[in-house]
Amino acid sequence: MPSARIPDDLVKSGGGRIVLVVLDGLGGLPHPESGLTELEAARTPNLDALAARSSLGMLLPVAPGVTPGSGPGHLALFGYDPLETVIGRGALSALGVGFELEAGDLAVRLNLATLDEEGRVVDRRAGRPSDEVGRAAVERLRDGLREGVELPEGGEIFVEHEKEHRAVLILRAPGLDDRLRDTDPQTEGVEPNAPEAQDPAAEDASRILARVLRRAREILSDGDPISGVLARGYAVHQGLKGLDERFGLRGVAIARYPMYRGVARLVGMEIAGPPSSDEEAVELLGRGLEDYDFHFLHHKAPDARGEDGDFDAKVASIEAADRWMEGVAALEPDVLVVTGDHSTPAAMAYHSWHSVPVLIQSRWARPSAKTFGETACRAGDLGILEARHLMALCLAHAGRLEKFGA
């Protein structure tokens, strides 16, 4: 099992409560004038007070140089090796649009494409349509696929738009296998491939998918520029061992955006709310504190403002988080962790590979500075650490791990 590096059988059945606050895209790059990152430039009295009572460090989200999407970024924070936890691009796409994947679902990445009247591929990406045009085509597809496709008993089809020419199809039926040939021929002027089974076990999936794709072609055939779909990147979602089984944690997620609830559900967390404001999120956290061992609170704004390329707005979003952080600290959980799932430097206006500050506040912290920021955390007690190891530290600080060996 892909995992935090904890020897078997160390997890105790009880222990302290852990609150993990993820300030999405927290890490940044220095402003050319001040030399301070967004977090360092922000006035954060509450985070600084926490830092003074915390072990500090920097988390490497995935591996050196690797820029994670939110899926891998969060899986790592939850103690799963994001390089070994193969969720499949289709599944990640489904998660990315907030779809609630179930174990056994076959997720398929779709290209919305332009096909000519003979069914040959004219443009594999339909001229990279706008999100609006892409979404409209997906809605026609979704409506059309409700009828006219014969599915096994209990079978279901879902289609979700992702971005521009990208969408994801989810087939839910018993016994699906993902060893299928891509229908995307990777070139133009030829017809799409049939989704042939590349293993006898995938015959059923091949038959169903062929039917779905035939029907999709009918639905879209008169569209312009989107007149067909190409399928690639199949993945049957295996399901993951949850936090309960792996770490003995009853978990709950408090997140305003569906993607993050999706990743939390993947690892077996329950969902509270969802809240409609950060204040409501803190209130939900307080109300459920006694009911769960592990509380994941997700805050999107620093990533969004970073992606806008707006340094000052990202600073302001961190200052806003600092204000409600006072309420989180006042709940006095046994372990309070604040970090991000990756960096989103305003200078790059995009996720990046740079390491992310982390604080772990508990009775057992080894503090090293009185501020929370890249410079302080770089010199902290935890050093630079792959994010997948964070969970073991949470468990340790919560008194949830036995001694290893005699």
Add this chain to the structure above:
Amino acid sequence: MPSARIPDDLVKSGGGRIVLVVLDGLGGLPHPESGLTELEAARTPNLDALAARSSLGMLLPVAPGVTPGSGPGHLALFGYDPLETVIGRGALSALGVGFELEAGDLAVRLNLATLDEEGRVVDRRAGRPSDEVGRAAVERLRDGLREGVELPEGGEIFVEHEKEHRAVLILRAPGLDDRLRDTDPQTEGVEPNAPEAQDPAAEDASRILARVLRRAREILSDGDPISGVLARGYAVHQGLKGLDERFGLRGVAIARYPMYRGVARLVGMEIAGPPSSDEEAVELLGRGLEDYDFHFLHHKAPDARGEDGDFDAKVASIEAADRWMEGVAALEPDVLVVTGDHSTPAAMAYHSWHSVPVLIQSRWARPSAKTFGETACRAGDLGILEARHLMALCLAHAGRLEKFGA
């Protein structure tokens, strides 16, 4: 494939230009009087100015405590795990003497040995001859092997002297296999073993090698102290996936010494020059800047002066490098990396296992100090990092990696 830890399919087809300057043996140990290492004692205004705009860190060449030769040291810098990239001792020996190995070549490490008239081993190392004596024997061998050995069509034999009693034999012929018995009996007073095939696939190689060794014995039989050879450490060179295939990089090496051109060629780089001075090396770099994505510039002097055990001369060699570094920086590559392949502390007069300072200068750096040296780099943003991860960081800073996952 042994590798930097980059998930599949993240490498883009384009991006910024990367210049990697290797100051061989850069890392050092503090002088007992000043407490400064060679790099810290050197006046390096250009490197310091670069450092102020760079992410800093320390590279661990192979693994804690492991002192690398130049082969593994450079393979790591190029993104190959030096512990998993088994090139074979014979192949490394061939590289070490600047031999241009091709895929399929069978490299064999030879001991120059003393045998008695009955062909029994008297001294497995021929009394550890001087380099001069060893080299002379290898030259006789090379001349003699030109004739009198029947080889398959297109077959070739090469012999290169390595050091003292060590040499390397390279057989080039189709279909060679390295599952052969060592002829070195590892003891004295007995005859060498026959190079028996230990797998049916190695029968051809066994027959050819037996002929070569019989002829070698004839050539050397009247020599003193070197009157024969013992073979061990066979390796058919598999070839490595090159930088192009793995990282989408068209690479070029600018190196005055053959060993470094050899390692670069191994990973598919082209060779510029070779230059006859450092100034010419910088000029070559500038002239080819547009033609390649990845430029490897090798500078030998700090290692050589370190091996001399001469602290001041090593300091001077680093100061000399700093002078031409101004010209490198003036080229303004998108990513400029300066590091070493290992430490060569003058106090040890030898390669060592100690970590090596590294700077990565790009638009996306997170600077932390205004000087380049062990003390500054230790507190840098990159932390202490295995050298094999450097390439992923180079690619990231050059904008050459896609985001991982949704």
